[in-house]
Amino acid sequence: MNKYQHTLEKLENNTAKRSIALVIEGALIGVLAGLTAVLYRYCLTYAESGLYAVLNFIRGNAGVTALWFAALILMGCIVAKIVKWEPMAAGSGIPQVSGEVRGYLDQSFWRVILAKFTGGTLSIFGGLSLGREGPSIQLGAMVAKSYSRLRNYDKTTEIGLLSCGAGAGLAAAFNAPLAGIMFVLEEIHHTFDRTMLVAGLIATVCADFVAKIFFGQSAIFSFTTSTLALRYYWLLALLGILLGLAGAGYNFVMLKMQAFFHRLKKIPKEIRIAFVFVISGILGLTLPQVLAGGHSMIALLEHGKPELSMICILLVVKFLFSAVSFGCGAPGGIFFPLLILGAYIGAIFGNLSIHTLSLPNDLLPQFIVISMAGLFAGIVRAPITGIVLITEMTGNMHRMLDIAVVSSIAYIIANLLGSKPIYTSLLENILNKQTELEIKESAEKVLVTYVIPFDSPVCHKKICQIDWQKNTLVASIERDGHTITPKGDTEILPGDLLMVLIGRQYYAADYAAYEKLING
Incomplete structure (x- = not known):
């Protein structure tokens, strides 16, 4: 060393x-x-x-x-x-x-x-x-x-x-x-x-x-939500299950669409992307609400009262066109469109629940808002971000419990189905298509921090008992506000913050190895 x-x-x-x-x-x-x-x-x-x-x-x-x-x-x-x-x-x-x-x-x-x-x-x-x-x-x-x-x-x-x-x-x-x-x-x-x-x-x-x-300081969404009575919280469980299934389905279709366009690589990229632009032109003449990010679709829910049949049509077409738009490889994200899809799933679920159980009509925005966070959790697999994001975008802290219930269930269901987080899968696709990054030899070291989860495989093991990469050094451990200089017999505990030095040349491989080692 x-x-x-x-x-x-x-x-x-x-x-x-x-x-x-x-x-x-x-x-x-x-x-x-x-x-x-x-x-x-x-x-x-x-x-x-x-x-x-x-x-x-x-x-x-x-x-x-x-x-x-x-x-x-x-x-x-x-x-x-x-x-x-x-x-x-x-x-x-x-x-x-x-x-x-x-x-x-x-x-x-x-x-x-x-x-x-x-x-x-x-x-x-x-x-x-x-x-x-x-x-x-x-x-x-x-x-x-x-x-x-x-x-x-x-x-x-x-x-x-x-x-x-x-x-x-x-x-x-x-x-x-x-x-x-x-x-x-x-x-x-x-x-x-x-x-x-x-x-x-x-x-x-x-x-x-x-x-x-x-x-300006106004919230992105202007929905006015009401309180859902506790006796109807079983509806949130159903909605969470539905959104978990929808999230896994969304990821499956998005990745399949990306793979489909990749299989068409013999066709020039100019033709592939231009074809999607032509589809956009046709939709612009027939169903313009589904174009671009989807702000007009949200405005329709915020300020209008669309029929349930129209909500269903917009949801299906928006989903399919989002998959085609993203799959072709054009610059742009899925973040806002997936929130729109979540809102429309919530609108359908809310309408059916209100009419079936004779609930107050002013509960509809509640289902719309919490469904955005739930679908986000099912797709991205970052439930805390989803809860905080929708809370900030609506400017309403009172619905956090409802959002947390739906997001947690959607997250669990998507995990049980074996669906990977969408951005993890997309990164894997990028890496599979490119050659390995060449890094010049360097004496530079990169400092990386890892928080030890309570269920980590390295918990309660001594430093000397762990298979560390040969190009790295555990520099220090932060525990309960104190910095510990690690030795071979130092035991790693849950909640420890490990500071690891990794050689610049081996950073990518060692980073991945330690994520797997620490998180299991």
Whole structure:
């Protein structure tokens, strides 16, 4: 371990300084990522407004309609060229950030930012059923990476800043700072690091403040919910089961659709994506509500009273078109569209429950809101993020128990069905399509933290009894507010925070090995 001695001494001297610097720079990253996400949000808002303006203009005019379809084909070809130029800009962006944090990917920040802005804006203007939230997370992370490279920071600091930027991007996209940091910890890091929690929270709060300057302080959703009597809580259990099944089904269809488009690789990507743009054009003339992110569908539930048959039609078409839009590889996320699907499942379930059990009509928004969180938990498998996200997006804390019940059940059902979290599966697909990342030999070490769960296979084992990777060193253990210098006979306990030094060259493989070792 002599080769690590200098690094370990430096670590002990600089850990406190690093934590303070990360917190301070987290605020700066929050502002920069927030401004980037705000600009992206503006681009997509104007693109969606322009889309519906065009659809209103061409209605009933065959000649202009033909020109619009020609424009859609052209936009599809341009988006395909953009994705071929920068493949990491395809899709959501969340798996790419997760892969970057784990050392599997090394994205070109300026290419991703440029491609995501142009490709994402064109995709929404073309009507594809994609969201802004995943791209905002990726853009925030890439802004943080550009700052890290500008300052020539080490990999450990860069990972911390990437996480701050990712959380800030989500916070600015949804006006949800707590959900931003929870998503980073729960979905990207899969661990609760105190320093990351504080730095990320500051970044997300700053990003949310920036977004509120431009978009105001009102909640994203304006549903007025009522209280569901406790004697009807069995309905929440049924709804949770339904959403767990729907979440597993959603993941299955999304991955199959992505695989289907991949099997068509002999057909030029320009034709594949342009074909989806043409489908968008047809839907724009027949069922325009399902286009783009789905804001018009939410507005219909918030301010209108659509018939149950129309709700069912919109749900099915939105689901299928979202699968096609995402499967073709265009830049854009699934975050907001899946919330729309959850809302419509809740609307159907609520309508049936109200009419069958003679419940008050004002309970319908309650079912809509909690179903968004439930489907999110079933698909993404991040229930805490879902609970916090929907609470922040509605500005209503009173429904947290209902949301938690449905989200927990949906999470359990999806797990029992063996459905993997969607972003985990998407990252695996990305890694399967690319060659192994080559990393130059380097003496640099990366500091990684792991929280030991109560059921971890390494619990109550001594350091010397664990099969550690040869290129790593357990640098310190934080326990009950105290820092322990580990020795061979040091016992690992539940709740310990392990700080592990990993050689930069072996970071990706060792990171994955330790996640499996610690979490089982």
